[in-house]
Amino acid sequence: MFKKFASAPRVRHLIYASLLLLAACGGSDAPGPDANLTDKQLLGKTLYFDSNLSDPKGMSCGSCHVPELGHSGTNGGSNGVSLGHLGVETSRNSISTGYAGLVPPFSFLRTGTAPNTRIVARGGFRWDGGGKATLADQSVAALKKATLQNMSDEAALLARITASSYSGLFQSVYGAAALSEQANVLARVGESLAAFQVSPQGQPFTSKFDAVIQGKASYTEPEARGLALFTGKAKCSGCHAFNKDSSNPADSMFGDNEYRAIGVPRNKALAANADPAFFDLGICGPDRPKPVIPAEFAAETSIETFCGKFRTVSLRNVAKRPTYMHNGVFRSLEEVVMFYTTRSTNPQRWYGPAGVWDDVPAQYLANRSSGGVFAGKLGDPDLLTALEVNDLVAFMGALSDGYVAAR
Ligand code: HEC
Ligand code: HEC
Known part of the structure; x- marks a missing residue:
């Protein structure tokens, strides 16, 4: 193909x-x-x-x-x-x-x-x-x-x-x-x-979301509920940011490009991961040299606090992608949302019996994102119901370019 x-x-x-x-x-x-x-x-x-x-x-x-x-x-x-x-x-x-x-x-x-x-x-x-x-x-x-x-x-x-x-x-x-x-x-x-x-074919801004903010379309009920969850209970927009008051599509990229460690599970199928001592540490390498913190910030932070972090990418067209996250470990948006909603409440589901993050070395566990969607405690009920998971997935579908309004 x-x-x-x-x-x-x-x-x-x-x-x-x-x-x-x-x-x-x-x-x-x-x-x-x-x-x-x-x-x-x-x-x-x-x-x-x-x-x-x-x-x-x-x-x-x-x-x-x-x-x-x-x-x-x-x-x-x-x-x-x-x-x-x-x-x-x-x-x-x-x-x-x-x-x-x-x-x-x-x-x-x-x-x-x-x-x-x-x-x-x-x-x-x-x-x-x-x-x-x-x-x-x-x-x-x-x-x-x-x-x-x-x-x-x-x-x-x-x-x-x-x-x-x-x-x-x-x-x-x-x-x-x-x-x-x-x-x-x-x-x-x-x-x-x-x-x-950067042409209109690389950055078309023709999703249903773009049509809606320009008053040319309206969401289905699941999409509308998904949008409410995205900004509300699931707090996705804290990182996958967009400007709800702007009718300019470029103000809403659904990714703030900041670096975070959200605890993506190890993709055990990857060749490099056959070595239990190997970790892809994102900003800290080994695929890139560790950057140096600018002198003006050096007293306040250290590069070690960035290890294990990856870029918060745009969710535009995300529904079309075959695999998700830097290591491609997830195969569907349902799986991604299930991960967000159960990472803290049921970590065994993602990291095996120990329930401890398996793709960052112990010394960088403190770099993980917590709070928001991850605020639940071990054993708490899942943050989202099955219906809410589907609603979030439906909303992400509205970020796909090529939307044609129904006649
Ligand atoms: C704390 C910040 C944060 C929050 C909150 C957050 N994300 Fe993410 N998201 C990220 C980061 C960082 C990545 C990339 C992680 C990686 O690859 O290691 C990511 C990746 C993704 C991806 C994969 C994108 C791709 O192209 O592979 C999807 C889908 C996604 N997030 C959806 C969501 C949804 C839905 C929510 C709300 C339930 C959410 N995110 C909440 C930071 C966040
Ligand atoms: C064999 C697969 C493959 C081919 C061929 C390939 N890329 Fe990529 N590309 C990747 C991967 C994997 C990454 C992410 C690398 C990373 O994060 O370490 C990437 C990253 C990128 C990025 C960075 C985008 C961003 O938002 O960070 C751009 C731009 C890019 N590629 C453009 C191209 C162009 C243009 C070509 C053709 C000349 C090309 N790529 C060929 C696999 C490929």
Whole structure:
């Protein structure tokens, strides 16, 4: 299915080109499916789905970040994370690239109002914030990375673009000489890939939620109850924040990009986790170097308080994703909500007989999020009833792009 999908945009590009031709001849003036893209965005889209841009050939950005799957996916992997170069398991779930252009840069900052302020980490690409500074560079990194597309050779990259069906588009965006300007090829590919990701196809804001805040639709009863739970009893919006008073969709990303340890259970199927001493500590590595706390905050906090924390991602299009959390351990939104509602009241359900968090070492247990949805005590009734779990799931479904109002 992934292979078939990867080739589809080229076909779309051809269709679009022929439609333009037809239109020029007076045959049709129907807009092509990519009519809302600029040339650079269309080039970026074509590069995004070109599975010739990997070594060996066969993998594209679209293999792991499938738009129909909420810009995520496992590329055929069955353990919850993507398969990468030569079918080898990558270390993390393919985080969504939808709306990635709206993720702020990584930083430590002070939040709250005096005297109750605290230092938090926010933003940055990847689950651990250790990504590159710009979307273009993050995209190039994926292309070059040996465990992903393994395409770091600029000469080979340029040769593949030159031999492609879209070499003319590349020239029309970057000039007639572009096919001989090897030194610029990576930067140009990165810029185009980023342009596509921030285009109306990467950040469409066409969910039912967006229609409702603009007065164009109304929720079903389960969705409305789910929204009330999301902000009320379940307190999801404390972290998956949105602005209920704004009619501007971009004010409501449903993820504040702050780093937290919510106690996601260990995914025992992952190859790296076969070693009981291995822990993915998010901000503290080992996939990234431990960042240094800025001098102005150093007296107040230490980097150790950030170990085990991962980014609070946007829930837009979350219902389309096949697996959830940085390690892909959950397979459905029902399971995710059950986790939130029973983590504190019935920890054995998630962590085995000991009932103790199994994916952070003991010295970092204190870094966990508590309170709110996690406020229950051992043995308390679950926070949410089965009906309420379904309602929350229904509301999250209203965050999927492509909503078409019923007539
Ligand atoms: C083999 C699977 C795979 C391929 C191919 C792949 N990615 Fe990714 N991508 C991932 C994974 C996994 C992550 C999360 C990495 C982490 O957190 O350590 C990621 C993260 C990202 C992010 C960060 C988004 C965010 O919000 O933090 C961007 C942007 C991205 N990829 C873009 C691309 C682009 C563009 C391409 C094609 C050039 C690409 N990826 C190819 C698996 C893949
Ligand atoms: C204390 C902050 C916090 C609260 C409260 C919270 N979340 Fe999360 N959520 C996170 C973080 C952090 C992650 C990423 C964790 C990871 O991968 O380790 C996450 C991840 C998720 C994901 C997976 C997203 C993906 O793309 O894989 C879903 C779904 C989700 N949360 C739904 C909810 C719902 C529903 C609620 C309310 C019942 C909720 N969250 C409450 C912080 C929070």
